[in-house]
Amino acid sequence: MCLLDRVTQWDGTTIVCTASSHRALGNPLRANGRLGAACGVEYAAQAMAVHGSLLAQTDGAPRAGYLASVRSVELQVQRLDGVAADLTITAERITGDANNILYRFTVAADGQTLLSGRAAVVLDATLLRS
Template sequence: MLNKEEIAARIPHQGTMCLLERVTSWDEQGIRALATSHRDASNPLRQGGRLGSANGIEYAAQAMAVHGSLLATADAPPRQGYLTSVRSVTLHADRLDTCSGPLEIEAERLSGDGNNVLYQFALHHGGQCLLTGRAAVVLDASAL
């Protein structure tokens, strides 16, 4: 539904830091996206030539940011969200860069109001769960 260029137009992450390849579906409750940047040797999250699975949190955070932008009204200015906490994270794999195919990213909005949102997220590859967790996002830190 959205390609990489359309995703980059909706989030502050640009260039190689825009990790998502495309959004495959979304609705008011959640979003699904695909990424292939985990295989890119120039991925800015790589350390020592590898991409650890905890970096999947950033993939999920970008999916949440795109989701928030898709839910915003057309005349509203874009709001920059801040990841304030990540909880109940379970890593089911050591690395992401060893996955040969695309990563599948899911984020589901569990609750929220005009300024605070709670998401549950998961990353999969070829039917295998790589990472799960929950994240709290504040949309306007100055309002706290």
Template sequence: MLNQIKLDHAWIASHIPHQGGMCLLDYVEAWDQQRIRCRASSHRAADNPLRACGRLSAACGIEYAAQAMAVHGALLAPPDSTRVRAGYLVSVRDTRLHVPRLDDIAADLLVEASCITRGENNILYQFRISAAGRLLLEGRAAVVLNANALTPHIT
């Protein structure tokens, strides 16, 4: 069952590394152990840091999804943890862009991510972004947690 407690932009910014204009999500709408659903309006902002040549490519939706995954990780962290494990997006697969750009979408973005599988140091998510019932992009993303702990230290 999805938790319906709404978490705002300030909560999000305090729990993920993305700050200022790069914190793209407005609020968490719902979440549980397996999935998260967030809303965003920053795709319409003229000063969106992901814009290039005055446009926001639909491919930038991957960053929106990655931030939803980061928020999901923060929500799942043990309450007594002093530090959230850093996650790195390492792969995006089967991504389908159903529109060429996001900045001309009038409605808020609905950003959804669902955990397909989870290991100690990696997570595979399915993601989708829609607006007003229209699917804009979808795909899968692999996240590695604590990547620095996975590499051997050479001395």
């Protein structure tokens, strides 16, 4: 499932993407005809994955990442499906190493933040043992 429409800018620490799929009746995250604001975390996770893939073009082969935790999530709205404007998803890598990455993310529309938080990504869970 790809929820993002395009990458509008990116660099070594930040990616900005847009999406219109929150308005689609066939959005696979909808439940009972609604798309709750917490589903915005998946939009952010996809932006982080694209960021990792773009960075891998210069750093080597892309690796599968796993969303290990989401923290300090603040929902400013209850639902995303009623938002008329396209979503702007920003993910900023705030720290990390070769296996663990911490991102800060926001999902906004028309300059209004809809949700924000932090997400930890693990690239190889087998390295966490020991």
